[in-house]
Amino acid sequence: MKNFFRNIEVILGSITISVTVLSVITNVILRYGFGIQFAWIEEVSVGCFIWTVFLGATAAYKDKALIGVEVLTQALPYKGRRFLELIIYSFLFILTATLFYLSYNYTVGSDKITSALEVSYVYINSSIVVSFGLMTFYSLEFLVKDIILFMDEQRKVEKN
Numbered sequence: 001m002k003n004f005f006r007n008i009e010v011i012l013g014s015i016t017i018s019v020t021v022l023s024v025i026t027n028v029i030l031r032y033g034f035g036i037q038f039a040w041i042e043e044v045s046v047g048c049f050i051w052t053v054f055l056g057a058t059a060a061y062k063d064k065a066l067i068g069v070e071v072l073t074q075a076l077p078y079k080g081r082r083f084l085e086l087i088i089y090s091f092l093f094i095l096t097a098t099l100f101y102l103s104y105n106y107t108v109g110s111d112k113i114t115s116a117l118e119v120s121y122v123y124i125n126s127s128i129v130v131s132f133g134l135m136t137f138y139s140l141e142f143l144v145k146d147i148i149l150f151m152d153e154q155r156k157v158e159k160n
Contacts, residue, residue: 010055012051054131061064093143100136
């Protein structure tokens with residue numbers, strides 16, 4: 001059960017991309033095979049695709065798999081690199097927390113509805129809130145782990 005919650009964004013992202021693919025295939029078959037077209041299928045696929053994008057970005061962020069520039073950090077000595085990582089993790093925590101706050105306000109204030117299903121965009125825009133909420137949590141986790149590692153290294157240096 002622990003792995004389930006630890007990989008929740010991957011699991012939900014897999015479900016939403018599956019729904020996206022199945023709904024697009026269904027819509028294509030219905031449109032070209034039978035001349036039937038449902039506008040709501042397109043809305044479902046677009047909504048699921050948006051969820052997939054944000055959940056995928058969160059999964060990549062959690063695994064530190066997003067594009068990063070390491071030229072500067074690799075040029076620094078080890079202590080400088082460790083200090084720079086602390087600064088970067090602090091900045092990322094502040095950034096993701098700010099984006100979480102802004103996305104929450106944006107989503108709560110949204111009064112638009114979809115045209116075919118007449119469903120509030122809150123359900124689609126919630127993907128942004130969930131994504132930045134999880135990124136904020138992971139940023140805090142990275143920061144705390146890095147601080148603990150930094151302090152452990154400092155204690156080892158002081159003992160020697």
